[in-house]
Amino acid sequence: MTPVFAVSLDALTSADFWIGVGVLAGTYTIFTLGLQLNVGFTGIINFGQAGFMAIGAYSMGILVVRAGWSLWAALPAATAIAMAAGVLIGLPSLRLRADYFAIVTIAFAEIVRYVAQNARGLTGGNQGLLGFDDQWLDVSDTILGWLPASMQDQFLLPLLIVVWVTVAILTGLLMLLQRSPWGRVLRAIREDEDAARALGKNVLAYKLQSIALAAALGAIAGYFLALNLSFLSPESFEPQFTFIGFTILILGGLANYVGVALGSLIMWTLLEATRFIDLPLAAEKVAALRFVIVGVALILLVAFRPQGLLGKRQEMVLRD
Amino acid sequence: MAGAADTAVEPAPRDEPRGAAPALAGLSGGRGPLLVTVAIVAAIALVLIVAYGIHDVAQRGVNGLVSGSYFALGAVGLTLVYGTLRLVNFAHGDLLTFGAYMAFLANVTWGVPIVLATLFAVVATAALGVLSERVMWRPMRGRGAGMLQLLLMTLGLAFVIRYGIQMIWGTFPRRLEVDVTDSISFLGLRIGRTELIVVIVGFVVLLAVGLMLRRTSLGRQMRALSDDMGLAEVTGIDTDRVVIATWIFAAGLAGLAGVLYTAAIGTMTPNLGFFLLLSLFAAVILGGIGNAFGALAGGLLLGLAQEWSTLVIDPRWKVAVGFGILILVLFVRPQGLFGRKERTL
Numbered sequence: 204m205t206p207v208f209a210v211s212l213d214a215l216t217s218a219d220f221w222i223g224v225g226v227l228a229g230t231y232t233i234f235t236l237g238l239q240l241n242v243g244f245t246g247i248i249n250f251g252q253a254g255f256m257a258i259g260a261y262s263m264g265i266l267v268v269r270a271g272w273s274l275w276a277a278l279p280a281a282t283a284i285a286m287a288a289g290v291l292i293g294l295p296s297l298r299l300r301a302d303y304f305a306i307v308t309i310a311f312a313e314i315v316r317y318v319a320q321n322a323r324g325l326t327g328g329n330q331g332l333l334g335f336d337d338q339w340l341d342v343s344d345t346i347l348g349w350l351p352a353s354m355q356d357q358f359l360l361p362l363l364i365v366v367w368v369t370v371a372i373l374t375g376l377l378m379l380l381q382r383s384p385w386g387r388v389l390r391a392i393r394e395d396e397d398a399a400r401a402l403g404k405n406v407l408a409y410k411l412q413s414i415a416l417a418a419a420l421g422a423i424a425g426y427f428l429a430l431n432l433s434f435l436s437p438e439s440f441e442p443q444f445t446f447i448g449f450t451i452l453i454l455g456g457l458a459n460y461v462g463v464a465l466g467s468l469i470m471w472t473l474l475e476a477t478r479f480i481d482l483p484l485a486a487e488k489v490a491a492l493r494f495v496i497v498g499v500a501l502i503l504l505v506a507f508r509p510q511g512l513l514g515k516r517q518e519m520v521l522r523d
Numbered sequence: 524m525a526g527a528a529d530t531a532v533e534p535a536p537r538d539e540p541r542g543a544a545p546a547l548a549g550l551s552g553g554r555g556p557l558l559v560t561v562a563i564v565a566a567i568a569l570v571l572i573v574a575y576g577i578h579d580v581a582q583r584g585v586n587g588l589v590s591g592s593y594f595a596l597g598a599v600g601l602t603l604v605y606g607t608l609r610l611v612n613f614a615h616g617d618l619l620t621f622g623a624y625m626a627f628l629a630n631v632t633w634g635v636p637i638v639l640a641t642l643f644a645v646v647a648t649a650a651l652g653v654l655s656e657r658v659m660w661r662p663m664r665g666r667g668a669g670m671l672q673l674l675l676m677t678l679g680l681a682f683v684i685r686y687g688i689q690m691i692w693g694t695f696p697r698r699l700e701v702d703v704t705d706s707i708s709f710l711g712l713r714i715g716r717t718e719l720i721v722v723i724v725g726f727v728v729l730l731a732v733g734l735m736l737r738r739t740s741l742g743r744q745m746r747a748l749s750d751d752m753g754l755a756e757v758t759g760i761d762t763d764r765v766v767i768a769t770w771i772f773a774a775g776l777a778g779l780a781g782v783l784y785t786a787a788i789g790t791m792t793p794n795l796g797f798f799l800l801l802s803l804f805a806a807v808i809l810g811g812i813g814n815a816f817g818a819l820a821g822g823l824l825l826g827l828a829q830e831w832s833t834l835v836i837d838p839r840w841k842v843a844v845g846f847g848i849l850i851l852v853l854f855v856r857p858q859g860l861f862g863r864k865e866r867t868l
Contacts, residue, residue: 248671250613250678295853302611303853305674306808309613310801314846321839442797446678453675484690491689491793498682505675506663 237417251308259422289418456514591826592725600773606749606813616800622778652774811862
């Protein structure tokens with residue numbers, strides 16, 4: 204019997220593979236931290252995180268390339284734009300039942316992708332947007348200079364370091380925020396919105412703050428994605444990427460910020476490893492296989508282990 | 524819309540017993556919203572006619588009826604499943620894709636005539652809907668799954684269908700064996716021969732669905748369940764049977780909508796259903812979520828709105844019109860044109 208496909212494990216021992224996985228996992232950890240804040244700690248179902256990521260990354264790219272801004276000025280401005288988008292999307296839909304917000308956010312992410320593809324004058328359309336990362340590359344070279352000579356040829360190593368430092372800082376900040384009075388109000392809203400309202404809390408305002416912060420986290424993830432690819436194109440920001448985030452979220456466990464990083468590392472190791480399964484398939488079909496895996500993983504996790512790896516059973520927001 | 528016009532029934536007051544099925548009406552907002560809607564559409568049409576001339580408005584209106592017919596067919600299933608099972612099915616768009624590729628499989632790969640291939644697609648998609656109910660949704664309901672769990676499972680299913688299709692057929696655009704170049708002129712308006720067939724098939728099926736929902740006992744039971752599952756059960760409706768019937772209708776119509784879309788547009792790709800999903804949700808929310816007649820009307824209105832918008836703006840932005848309508852409705856009238864206020868709370 205001849206094998207239908209062969210698996211080569213050589214690549215799994217290479218530094219390139221693990222640095223690539225590390226950058227993606229770090230980027231998606233930041234992305235999913237926003238989902239954790241919304242879904243795990245506020246109880247609002249944000250299905251448009253990829254849209255906020257796209258708005259952040261494209262705003263940054265447009266400000267630098269088209270308006271000639273410095274990258275360091277563009278980053279906070281783009282973050283503010285993404286946060287404003289979150290508030291604008293939240294205003295009409297967060298007052299309504301939770302599933303309306305899910306519908307509106309998934310539609311929003313699709314419209315953002317559509318605009319990125321069609322507003323060619325601004326975004327470059329399918330040709331993409333290039334040349335926003337010169338100032339980052341200078342910083343990257345500086346960091347590379349500090350590293351031992353044997354690592355000098357790994358040009359993604361500085362990005363890996365910066366991503367994970369950012370992950371650590373953001374995770375720490377979010378955990379602190381969660382212990383603050385503000386965080387306790389969010390949890391109260393998640394558990395019983397009416398009770399929080401009865402205590403005089405402005406539930407809509409808290410939810411809008413939660414979605415604005417998640418949008419900012421999405422935007423930050425977008426910058427790392429952009430620096431990783433050094434190129435912005437609509438297919439890097441398709442709405443379905445939100446659900447890689449959700450698979451990571453459920454895998455790591457709801458209402459647990461540390462679980463996000465764990466889930467992201469597992470998820471991206473698996474997804475990137477599919478590149479080495481030598482299937483007799485065209486590239487687009489292997490890409491499709493990755494999303495079939497995401498879909499099956501999402502269904503099985505949600506059905507059979509909704510608390511994930513590190514989630515707590517008593518915080519089963521899934522079974523409200 | 525013809526079916527919808529004579530079905531407007533005043534909602535029964537909450538505390539009165541309403542065991543009689545006719546009281547569980549479709550357009551529960553009464554005649555008022557329908558008249559207001561017709562008046563607004565007429566006013567918009569009038570303004571556009573004055574600004575752009577009757578020919579252009581009529582021509583885009585015809586195009587709008589073409590897209591409106593498959594929007595309506597897709598939206599009615601999405602809204603019925605929501606109403607009956609409180610399930611926002613994000614995989615519904617991918618049921619349209621599935622229908623289109625099943626028609627491709629039968630029509631092109633096996634060489635079956637298009638009419639039979641369409642029937643095959645409808646049956647296959649309905650079967651997929653029933654399968655998803657038996658394998659996923661019923662067991663999950665039995666376990667008391669929460670909303671987020673169900674939403675995420677619909678998304679997982681959407682990925683499996685969409686990317687499963689992409690693994691088999693790739694992303695290369697596929698065509699059905701229909702003639703998309705031949706066109707017919709009528710009163711100076713042009714419509715593709717296939718588009719005309721799409722409109723006729725779409726409207727005949729929509730009318731049949733409207734009549735089924737209005738006149739048959741099964742249709743009334745489906746609407747009753749959609750209205751109030753608990754009350755329907757107490758009334759003695761066999762909910763299990765009605766749920767299966769709802770899936771057969773919802774998925775079958777989605778499959779048909781996918782085939783009609785492909786026939787009208789000319790090509791299919793694995794993303795077609797996901798791209799349409801936004802418009803389907805806009806139609807559903809415009810008509811009032813859970814309201815079957817509302818979804819039919821919402822689909823047609825959305826088709827008209829998107830095509831008429833091309834008079835004013837660049838045609839490539841017409842998809843964004845659907846999103847604009849979605850947001851506008853949520854701001855102004857979140858229960859939809861024909862919905863009741865309580866649905867949104």
